[in-house]
Every structure is written in structure tokens, then in C-alpha cells.
Amino acid sequence: MYVAVKGGEKAIAASHALQAKKRRGDTKLNEISIHQIEQQLSLAVDRVMTEGGIYDRQLAALALKQACGDQVEAIFLVRAYRTTLAHIASCEPLDCAKMLVERRISAIYKDLPGGQQLGASFDYNHRLLDFSLMAESEPSNEYPIKANELEDEQVFTKVFSLLEQQGLAKSEQSREPSEEPLTTSQSFPYSRVERLAQLTRSDEGFLLALAYSTQRGYGRNHPFAGEIRTGFMELELEAEELGFSICIGQIQVTECEMVNGFVKPEQEQAHFTRGYGLSLGAAERKAMAIALIDRSLQASDYGEAIDGPAQDEEFVLAHGDNVEAAGFVSHLKLPHYVDFQAELELIRKMRNTKDTL
Amino acid sequence: MINLESNIGKPADDEPAQERAILKCCDLSMLYEPGKGFENANLEIFSGEVLAIVGESGSGKSSLLKTLSAQIDSQHGSLNYFPASSTTSLNLKNISEAKRQSLIRSDFGLVHQHPMDGLRSRVSAGGNIAEPLMQNGERNYEQLRAQALHWLDAVEIDCDRIDDLPTTFSGGMQQRLQIARCLVTQPRLIFMDEPTAGLDVSVQARLLDLMRKLVKQLQLSVVLVTHDLSVARLLSDRIVVMQKGKIVEAGLSDRVLDDPQAPYTQLLVSSVLQS
Amino acid sequence: MRSVNEHINQSAQSEQNYNFAYLDEQTKRMIRRAILKGIAIPGYQVAFQGREMPMPYGWGTGGIMLSASILGPKDCFKVIDQGADDTTNAVSIRQFFEKVCDIEVTQKTANASVIQTRHRIPEHSLVEGQILVFQVPIPEPLRFIEPRETRTKKMHAYSDYGSMQVKLYEDIVQYGHIATSYAYPVIVHGRYLMDPSPIPKFDNPKLHMSPALLVFGAGREKRIYCIPPYTDVKSLDFEDHPFSIQQWDQACAQCGSHDSFLDEVLIDDQGGRMFVCSDTDFCQQRQGNSND
Secondary structure (H helix, E strand, C coil): CCCCCCCHHHHHHHHHHHHHHHHHCCCCCCCCCHHHHHHHCHHHHHHHHHHHCCCCHHHHHHHHHHCCCCHHHHHHHHHHHHHCCCCCCCCCCCCHHHCEEEEEECCCCCCCCCCCECCCCCCCCCCCCCHHHHCCCCCCCCCCCCCCHHHHCECCCCHHHHHHHCCCECCCCCCCCCCCCCCCCCCCCCCHHHHHHHHHHCCHHHHHHHHHHHHCCCCCCCCEEEEEEEEEEEEEEECCCCCCEEEEEEEEEEEEEEEEEEECCCCCCCEEEEEEEEEECCCHHHHHHHHHHHHHCCHHHHCCCCCCHHHCHHHHHHHCCHHHHHHHHHHHHCCCHHHHHHHHHHHHHHHHHHHHC | CCCCCCHHHCCCCCCCCCCCEEEEEEEEEEEEECCEEEEEEEEEEECCCEEEEECCCCCCHHHHHHHHCCCCCCCEEEEEECCCCCCCCEECCCCCHHHHHHHHHHHEEEECCCHHHCCCCCCCHHHHHHHHHHHCCCCCHHHHHHHHHHHHHHCCCCHHHHHCCHHHCCHHHHHHHHHHHHHCCCCCEEEEECCCCCCCHHHHHHHHHHHHHHHHHHCCCEEEEECCHHHHHHHCCEEEEEECCEEEEEEEHHHHHHCCCCHHHHHHHHHHHHC | CCCHHHHHHHHHCHHHHCECCECCHHHHHHHHHHHHHHHHCCCCCEECCCCCCCCCCCCCHHHHHHHHHHCCCCCEEEEEECCECCCHHHHHHHHHHHHHHCCEECCCHHHCCEEEEECCCCCCCCCCCCEEEEECCCCCCCCCCCCCHHHHHHHHHCCCCHHHHHHHHHHHHHHCCCCCCECCCEEECCCEEECCCCCEHHHHHHHCCCCCEEEEEECCCCEEEEECCCCCEEECCECCECCCCCCCCCCCCCCCCCCCCEEEEECCCCCCEEEEECCHHHHHHHHCCCCC
16 A cells, blocks of 8 residues: 655655765775865865855865765855855955966967966876875975965066057956945846856856867857966955055965957957956866856957857856756756656546547 | 638729828938948838838848838937827837837738748747737637638648648748738738848749739738849839938839939949840 | 864854844845835746855755745744655755744644745645745746747737747647646736746646735746735636646545545556645645644
8 A cells, every 4th residue: 555755854864874974985094184175185175166156265175075075066065155154345356467476377478577487287297197196195394385485476467468558459447346246146138247257156167168169160269378377366455444455365366368359440450359267276277268258258249240159148157057057957856746747647638639539 | 800801812902002101201310330221211101002122232221121110229310100090100219119019019010031030940830820810819729720721821832731840841932931920910011121032033933923912912011122123123112222321212113113313223223134 | 264163163053153044134135125026016027136045956945045035933834845745855945944943834734824835836725824935947938939038038028928829829739739737837917927837737726816925936047926815817728728727537545535636656566556645735634634
């Protein structure tokens, strides 16, 4: 005899207990610490911060640990936490010209003021598995993090300011800091600032594929990597009662500026167009993808045909958020038996009419 | 509800079309940039007449059509529509977008150059014809079927094709289907943008024949944009000639084509004769 | 940046750290304003600034945000999924609210002041003063006809709904009858086309002149829409193919009901099946059982 499915509460509790056990793995091994994750899986942490929308390495490391390393799940954890935080103030716009640069490269000039600064990178690395890493090293004093490490870093002129000086590119304006904090309610079209904020939180894989598609002809925009830089920025906050801005901390960011195909407007000199991308930490691939898509989404501003998916603002912005996307895909796991029953009833009705024909 | 006993089968009325303006524009201009668009257009379209706007590509004739049919806004000038139910005219530039859209739906018909621009590719031929009626509130399935069959017949499409998708039709059939979809609501004024341009010569001839028949039988008021003077000669009562965004000549079709006044019209007519 | 220790200390008292019903009061107020706008324009989709919730999008975040914004300490809350109080997601949502607002919960439809639902409307008639909160996956009824929001917005503005009726026309051409069995589109108050969320069309008649306030929340799509009490709600149809609801030859195997929505349950490997009420509370009431 049929008994209605009961005990959902118990099942959920048991499932969570199993997941906790699985996360911990073999208890004979040391538990991974969030400090280790933060230090040794730093690029995973950077992605979780960028797409989670909070600059907090420890929170991101905790989320990664709790999510068993699943980045999209970790990003979701950080986002859900972010919802509960009050918006206290908006900092001054970042001026990346003041960045203390760890890495700065340009693909458009062989040499430039300050020079190319390769910094830490996987570029030019032969992707051979390094089996020596299988051995675990003991803690040592070989490379401790120094408190004053940033003193070695320098400030570089931005490549685009050199182009702007010559009139080869238009300068861009920062958003007024007094405006409301950026939120999304999916009312199209977005302003460029809203768009860029949304792109920074969008899924890296999705953006990478879209950016790639522009290079394969689905909305070409003739990009050159004008400048990519990673480094530390001071966050400044203007406190109303003080009347001047104060530094409230430092964050690491990666900025990419693309030089794109030129335009020749009426009664103006020809100039290059540009795409911009910013990510938290050293998420360089992400910053490049954003810059390519930022430019492809400017298609209508330059009267270009919109024939590639990466040029379609509604398509890109409505589908880029992996918290939304993962949620909606995974919701197919929820029971749908009422709707399925409705379809069963319909299909049987149709089959019965067929029989009588 | 539309009367099935429509006047399609009635013999052509020999009396001259009623001399009453349906649409009137004064000093109408829409310049996207210098040399692109049109300026200072003055026109009247009368009930029951076919007005052809001719000119070469880039002369601004399609922009003028889009503006007259209220698909795009104009920069200067006035555009007045005279509804059947009222003696006063409506300034199409001053009414709300919602009112304009509802007027377009009830009174205007639009035939695009590419038939699939005016049809739904994933909806059957019958559904394509019936949609405007449903839009206007018709909710009887059998009535909708009857109307669809009636109009398929009127545009010479086999009634067996009623449930087929338009993508399975030839170009000429698609264009006739688009015309059926446009006529089903019996619009007062029809705008056609190069309706025969994408078709083979033999298919063009058949479509022109059909259009001439429908125009006469239904006493349609039509604004027709074409680059083809023979199409204009066959279908239109009056012709407006455009060059570089300006109307350079207007008059009865026979007069304009047989005795062109403007140098540009003379050139246009002679080049057709030579070719 | 807080230190790890601060976070650890905080976690000990974390549940007290969340505001009543999780969302902060400003957010709740913003959502209530959107609800009021939705009530003022029945069936119209009001955009609002959705928040990330601690459940995934698609799992009821829209309904949860609405419930969180309207629940007060004196409310009595019921959550159903597929009509049942004890399906895992209904349990999970009910537990969430018990945790973050410590309010009374119930499984009895008649006792609840606010009911959050996914895919069903309770069989038991709702009464004035009750609020039914629907979880909505895709709020736009025209979305599968026109994917672009910028265009569907205009279609609503101009009541450009012929394309929706064409879909039903095509159903009849193809199948001989309208082949939409759930998320069946309705016209609200003679004006806006609305998706009633994926409820079976069986439940559509309950939307019409409902004494209870019906509010719909789409979290991922960030839209809210409402049907105020006693509003005219019409399911799209044709005069000669009128709207009809599902019917079963069988009665519920447990309570014998002939007029409730039945779920089909497989009982063996040989295709044996039986039919039981999808609304568990309704079924148990009829059997004379009580949950509370």
C-alpha cells in the first residue's frame, strides 16, 4: 500500500551530515586551513572574490573550503553573505594610474615609460606537471610575506594616457561617486558603468567563451592588449565631516584596457575605440574577457551591426551571472510532479483521441 | 467581426475614387545625417488611390514611407491622419505612442520588401493570417479558419496549405501570404515597400497582376515605394519622384511618365526606355 | 577586514545576527513598495532590486523575498511545494523561516495567514485576509514567443497579445485542442497578460475573484506581480474551444475526493499506479487526520 513520502526533514539533515563528512575527507590527514587556501590557492580565492562581489580573502577562502573547492558554490556562499551586509559608504573611484604595479605588460609598444614588467605569470611557462610539488615542504623562512613588500613596487604611466595625449583615443570619465550604489533590476539598457559592474561579477567561463567568439568573427572588434596591469590600490573614502578623503585600506586589482578598431566620426579625427575590464586580485583572464565584451557591447554606440551574441546586451547580461544560472539549472532537481502530471494527462488525452481516429 | 461577404467578388466600381485625403504631410523632414533621409515633403494621400513613391536607392523614399506609416518619428513638419469615424484629423506626432500603435494596428497595413519580415516563421499560414484578427479581439476559432481560407483564396494560395509553415512556401507565395495577412483586417491605408523587388521576373508579373486586381476590387488606398517605374505605371494613380531626399516631381502617373517635367524624372524615364 | 577569530566568535551567535526574517528593514520596505505597486496595477510585472538569498535562484527565492517582507511576528506561515507540506524544498523553506523569525508555522491551510507555494493553489478555498505567495521561475508569459525584455515590455504596453492567442490557435491546428497544461496564460482585470506561475491549469479558476491576495515573486528575474482580492482573471481561450480543466476518471485512493488535483504514483514495476491528492493537507483533513 502506498504511503506518502514523509521525513523530508530527516533526509535533509542526513544529507548535510554526509556532505560535511565528504568535505573533511580522510580524517587521518590534516584539515586544510583557510590560511593555506588563501596563500596557496590564491587565484581560486581571487575568482571567488571577483564574482562573489566582496574583497575579503579570508571569507573567500572559507567559502572555498566549505564548498569543497567548487568555485560556483563558493561564489554563491559569498554572495548570500554579501546580501546581509549593510551598504555603509561608497569609496572614491579607483584611479589605476596610481596603482603600485606588480605586473604591467603592453602588447602595442615594444618599450614604453617604465618598461614591460612581467611579474608573476603562467605566461611563457611550459605546462609540464611539476612532480616535485608532490612532496610537501616544511614551513620555512624562505619567502615570508613582508609587511612592507609593497615598497618595492612602482607607479607607471598608463598606456592609454599616452594614446589620449596624442588624440588617438578618447579619454573616459569616472562615474560620480555620489550616485546611488549599483544595483541590478534587469532593466535594459544598462549604463556602461552598470554593465561593467555586472560583467565583473559575471561567470568567467561564460565571458571567456563570449570574448573568444568575438575573435572568431561573431562581432569582431579588432583588439590589441593596450595594457594589462596588476597591483595594489588604495581605497579612499571621503568622510563628509572631514571634507577630504582618507585611505581605508588596500586592495589588489587587475585592469585590462584593450585598444580596438578605430572610428572616424563626422567632423572629428579618426580615433581608436576601447574596451575596459577590472577584476579583483590577479584574475587576469577575466579582466581581458571583460574588456573584449565591454567593447563588443558598445557596438550600437558606434552604429555597428549587432550580429554576434557578445554584442547583444540582453543576451550577455541576462545570462552571465553564475549564481542565477546555476540556481535555475539546478532547480530542475526540485519536484515537478504536478506539472508532469498535467502533461501526462494531456498526452494520454491526445493518445486516446488518436486511437478513436 | 468581419463580414465574410467582403467586397472581393464585387465588380470594380467605375466611379472615380472619392476625393478625400486620408493622410497629409506638410514640410515633413527626417534627416539622419546630411544626404540621408528626406526633407520638406508635402503630400496628400486620397481615399482609394495608389500613390507610388519612386526614386533610386538612397533617395529617401523608404525613410519617407517609414515616417508616413508612423514607424519612425520625423524631425520637422506635420503628419495628419483623417480617421473614418471622425471629421477632425489626428496629428500623428502629438498622440501618445499607445494610441499611435493602436491606430497603426486598426487602420494601417504594412507590406515589407522581405516577406518573412512581416510573417512569423514558426506559425502556420492560417495562423499568420488570423493573428491580426486575434489581436483585434476575434475569439472564434471556426471564424478565424474561415477568414484564413477566404484570404488564402483571395491571394491565390491553395487552401490545402493553410496549416503549412510559410518557410515551406516559395518567395512569391510568401509575399502573397504577407499581403493576405495585411489585408485581413481591411486596413484603410496600406504601405508597401518594394513588394516585388526580391522576386523573379515571372513571379513578379503574377504578383503585380494580383495586386492590381485586389487594389481595384477592394478599392485600396496604397502608398507604394518602388525603384521600378514599370511597377509604378502598372499599379499607381499618382507618382511622386524623389531625388536626394527631396520630392522633385509629383502628378498623375500617366502624365509624369509620358511627359516628365523635372530633369531628373526625364533622365529616369529615358533610362528605363533605353534599357 | 575582520580576523578569522572575529568570524569564529561571530559564528557562535550568528543566528541572532540576522534581522527578523533575514532581510534588513530597508530591503523589506523596498519590496513592499513593489508589492503595493503591483496591487495597484493588477498583473503588471514590477521590477525590483532582488537580493541574493541563502538558497539558490530557481528554488523559491522570489517567494522567500516576498514572504520575508510581509511576515510579522504574529503571522502563521504555511509552505507547500507541489501541494505538499512535507516535500524537501517546502521543509527547507519552512525551516529557514522558523530559524530567522521564529514564527508560528502550520500545515493547515485554514490556519495560515501567509502561504508560500510552488506549483499549486490549495484545494481548500482561501478567505479574505490570507495572502498566497507564489514562487515564479519565468514571470514573462511572452518570453518564449519573444526572448527580448525590451520588446515584451512594449508588447505589454500596447496590449500586443495577438501572438499569445496565435500559440493557442496553433495548438488546435496541431492537436485539435489547446495543449497548454500548466503555466496557462491569463488576462488580469481585462488588461495585462500574466503567467500564473507553473500551476496546473486546474488551479486557474481559483485565481478568478479570489478573496485572498495573490502575490507572485520571481527572484532571479527580479519581478513582482499581484492579483488583488476579487479581481477578474480570465484564462485565454476561444469561444468554440473554451478553457477547461483537467479531470480524472479515478478518485483519490486515500480520501476518495473526486474534485481535487491528483498525482499519479507508481506502485510496482509492472506499470501499476494509483492516484492521490497532491494537496496533502486537504487529503488528510478529509481522512480525519490532523497534523498540528
